[in-house]
Amino acid sequence: MIDPARTDELNCCDEAVELGLALIVDVSMPEGASSGSRSSAISAITRNCLALATIVTTRSRAEAEEFASLVPADVRTLALADPPEDAVPLAQLLNAFRGDLRRARMRGLLSSLPQRWLSQRSPLAAPWRMFNMARSIPLSWWLTRVPRAVAKRLAARFRLAAVKLSAESPKREPSQTSKAAQHSVAAMPTTDANRQFASPTDRATSAQQWAGIVEQALQQAAKASLKGTPLRVNVLVLMDLIQDLDVILPIVERMRTDRRFVVTVAITDWLDKVSPRVSRELLARSMVPLVIAKKDAVSGLEPDLTRVNAVITACETNHPAHRVPHAVVRRANNRAISTYTLQHGLENVGLTYFEPYPDHEGPIEIASSTILTWGPVEKLPAEVSPTVRARCFAVGTPKPPQPPRVELPLHRQAGPVVAVFENLHWERYTDSYRDAFIQDLRQVAAARPAMTFLLKPHHAGRYLAKNSHLLADAPANIVLADPTVPPWEAYTAGAIIGSVDAVITTPSTVALDAARAVHPVAVAGYGMTLPVYEPLPILTSASSWLSFIDGVGAASSELQSRLGEFRVRHVIEGDAVGRILDRIAADVGRTSEGKRSGQKA
Numbered sequence: 001m002i003d004p005a006r007t008d009e010l011n012c013c014d015e016a017v018e019l020g021l022a023l024i025v026d027v028s029m030p031e032g033a034s035s036g037s038r039s040s041a042i043s044a045i046t047r048n049c050l051a052l053a054t055i056v057t058t059r060s061r062a063e064a065e066e067f068a069s070l071v072p073a074d075v076r077t078l079a080l081a082d083p084p085e086d087a088v089p090l091a092q093l094l095n096a097f098r099g100d101l102r103r104a105r106m107r108g109l110l111s112s113l114p115q116r117w118l119s120q121r122s123p124l125a126a127p128w129r130m131f132n133m134a135r136s137i138p139l140s141w142w143l144t145r146v147p148r149a150v151a152k153r154l155a156a157r158f159r160l161a162a163v164k165l166s167a168e169s170p171k172r173e174p175s176q177t178s179k180a181a182q183h184s185v186a187a188m189p190t191t192d193a194n195r196q197f198a199s200p201t202d203r204a205t206s207a208q209q210w211a212g213i214v215e216q217a218l219q220q221a222a223k224a225s226l227k228g229t230p231l232r233v234n235v236l237v238l239m240d241l242i243q244d245l246d247v248i249l250p251i252v253e254r255m256r257t258d259r260r261f262v263v264t265v266a267i268t269d270w271l272d273k274v275s276p277r278v279s280r281e282l283l284a285r286s287m288v289p290l291v292i293a294k295k296d297a298v299s300g301l302e303p304d305l306t307r308v309n310a311v312i313t314a315c316e317t318n319h320p321a322h323r324v325p326h327a328v329v330r331r332a333n334n335r336a337i338s339t340y341t342l343q344h345g346l347e348n349v350g351l352t353y354f355e356p357y358p359d360h361e362g363p364i365e366i367a368s369s370t371i372l373t374w375g376p377v378e379k380l381p382a383e384v385s386p387t388v389r390a391r392c393f394a395v396g397t398p399k400p401p402q403p404p405r406v407e408l409p410l411h412r413q414a415g416p417v418v419a420v421f422e423n424l425h426w427e428r429y430t431d432s433y434r435d436a437f438i439q440d441l442r443q444v445a446a447a448r449p450a451m452t453f454l455l456k457p458h459h460a461g462r463y464l465a466k467n468s469h470l471l472a473d474a475p476a477n478i479v480l481a482d483p484t485v486p487p488w489e490a491y492t493a494g495a496i497i498g499s500v501d502a503v504i505t506t507p508s509t510v511a512l513d514a515a516r517a518v519h520p521v522a523v524a525g526y527g528m529t530l531p532v533y534e535p536l537p538i539l540t541s542a543s544s545w546l547s548f549i550d551g552v553g554a555a556s557s558e559l560q561s562r563l564g565e566f567r568v569r570h571v572i573e574g575d576a577v578g579r580i581l582d583r584i585a586a587d588v589g590r591t592s593e594g595k596r597s598g599q600k601a
Contacts, residue, residue: 080209232262233588236308240268240294240324242275242459244314246492247342249281250398251312254577256287260585266290266303268324275459277490297324300331308337309588316341317350318365319357329367338587340580341368342398346509346570347532351392354383355428366391370587372580375570393583396576401516403498408454409487410479415450416501418549421493421510425461429506434463436526437506438470440542445475447546456481456496502552504539511536512570515563522548535562 237252239245255261265282267289272279282289292302305311311332313325329339347353350364351371363385370393373380377392384392410417420441424434445453455478457465464470465482481488481496493510497503503514503521511533514521522545523530525538537548537559551559 080206080213233260233309233585234262234307235264235310235312235584236303236305237263237265237312238267238303238325238328239265239278239314240271240297241315241321242271242278243344244271245275245278245281246494247344247398248312248314250400250577251580252282252287253285254581256285258581261581263287264290264303264308266292268292268294268297270294275489277492280490294324298327300327303328305332305335305337308332309591310338310340310584312584313339313341313368315344315348316366316368318367319349326367333367333369336591338370338584338591339368340370340372340584341366343371343373344509346512347507350388351384352381352532354381357427370583372583374576375572379569394572395579395583396572396574397512397516398576398580399494399513399516403494403513403517405498406491406495408491408496408499410452410454415448415452416552417452417454417499418502418504419454419456419496419500421456421458421503421505421508422464423458423461423506423508424463425458426506433526433528437524438464440524440539440545441478442471442474443542444545444549445478447542448549449475449477451477451549453478454481454496454500455479456491456493457483459483459492502549504545504548507533512566515566516571518560518563520548520552520559521563533566536566537562 235255237248239248252263252265255263265287267278269291272289272291279289290303296302311329313329316322316325316329318326325341329341332339343351345352349357350366351373354364366388369391371388371391372395373392374397375394377389377394380389380392408417422437424437441453441455445451453475455464455471457463457480462483465480465484468480471478471480481491483489483491494513497510497514497517497519500519503510503519504524505511505514505521506524507528507530511521511523515536522537522539523533525540527540530538537544539545539548
């Protein structure tokens with residue numbers, strides 16, 4: 001039973017359900033409360049409610065309809081008449097519920113003490129890991145968010161006191177007609193078995209209905225097991241590379257609003273240092289990341305997997321660049337924890353790209369139990385091993401198709417902006433390829449001085465940023481967006497793609513991102529065989545650069561057709577994030593059922 005005007009009481013909702021206790025919600029608002037506060041309180045309750053029983057008291061048809069539209073379809077909703085307070089022993093029932101909750105909480109705490117204090121994240125076992133988490137939070141967050149939260153809490157307390165004073169002030173006795181309306185429930189058609197609206201009845205019958213439902217719910221709570229798998233899926237999301245955030249963030253954002261999941265985001269101390277954007281984006285969404293030492297993750301000390309049901313990584317293979325997620329995933333597999341890795345690029349090593357790597361011997365292996373691909377599994381290359389193919393599940397790409405348009409830190413000019421992306425640090429490129437790419441960029445920029453050529457190096461490789469001498473005496477309309485320079489650190493490929501007129505790139509996922517955003521895009525080929533990028537324009541000389549750029553303004557239907565064909569080849573359309581969440585929930589649910597069946601047997 002929760003007073004919706006006291007948001008502090010909402011914290012017990014999920015805890016009570018995890019302990020197997022029924023939750024009874026009374027959403028009647030005190031008189032004098034505004035409609036806005038009523039709506040926000042109902043939304044807060046239904047968002048946190050995983051109830052075995054929900055009681056709704058309504059004073060008008062409008063309140064009943066409003067609540068019915070907000071309550072999730074899988075939560076049982078009973079709309080009963082509002083009984084007189086002296087007819088129902090609410091205080092005794094509430095004390096019984098809180099007593100059950102306190103006893104269950106104490107039993108759960110005592111049973112988990114050994115596990116808590118022997119955990120690797122225990123303050124006795126590893127205090128420095130708690131320090132790593134704290135130091136990832138910038139001082140600006142403490143100086144702005146914490147005072148703001150305190151101010152909001154004080155304001156809420158003040159408003160609550162004002163509401164109580166107004167409720168205690170003497171009021172004129174309502175008419176007989178208003179009394180009847182106050183203690184009745186509007187007859188509404190029910191389209192769902194969980195939606196039950198009681199017919200208007202007298203006050204004594206209403207009191208009996210209330211007492212019966214509450215006693216039934218408390219009996220269910222007494223019979224519920226306090227052991228077993230929790231109702232929510234505890235998910236650990238691990239990031240170690242700079243580009244991981246782009247594919248992971250949409251999933252984390254959706255999970256935070258999905259009642260089936262509890263999410264913990266872990267990042268390595270290396271990532272926290274080289275890319276402050278990752279922590280900044282997470283903190284902006286009120287998610288404080290768990291910072292773990294890279295060496296501890298490789299050695300198996302971090303992160304703690306004790307209460308984890310599923311692990312998600314953005315990129316996981318046995319390649320040296322992915323050793324952190326690979327080590328964590330293998331440790332999770334040994335504990336029978338469901339593991340998931342995402343296709344992170346158009347040419348994904350071990351999945352869609354199979355050229356040999358000079359710093360890795362032997363085949364590329366993926367340890368995750370499920371590999372979430374962008375396109376159909378049957379269209380994966382023939383080089384994919386049967387064991388890898390059997391673990392693939394097609395979902396699409398979690399990245400949004402239309403990146404937002406932002407204001408780039410460029411000087412205002414009348415001409416269009418062409419974004420040029422490079423990942424020239426990759427071993428697949430020869431010196432002649434790199435020389436031709438740089439030379440043609442300089443020549444084309446000189447030939448089109450009214451245009452701005454925004455040169456974006458790979459966020460981690462930064463080939464032209466590290467070798468800036470190759471751009472010496474380059475035309476002034478070439479702007480280098482070095483991600484280590486503060487004005488450009490926050491601008492990822494997606495942000496730039498949505499804010500320019502055309503895109504030219506070396507072979508990269510940028511080509512697919514631009515095609516999904518319906519932006520003209522061409523790929524620099526220079527003698528390379530690039531069947532993956534067909535039928536996009538392949539640039540081989542300065543003249544082909546100019547031909548592509550000059551044709552952008554014409555809005556060629558042929559180019560649009562190429563973009564559409566390219567998208568269909570590589571990405572399944574639809575809600576990729578929803579498919580991912582449904583798959584994880586189903587897998588963990590089956591695993592939990594199997595464990596329970598094994599225990600019973």
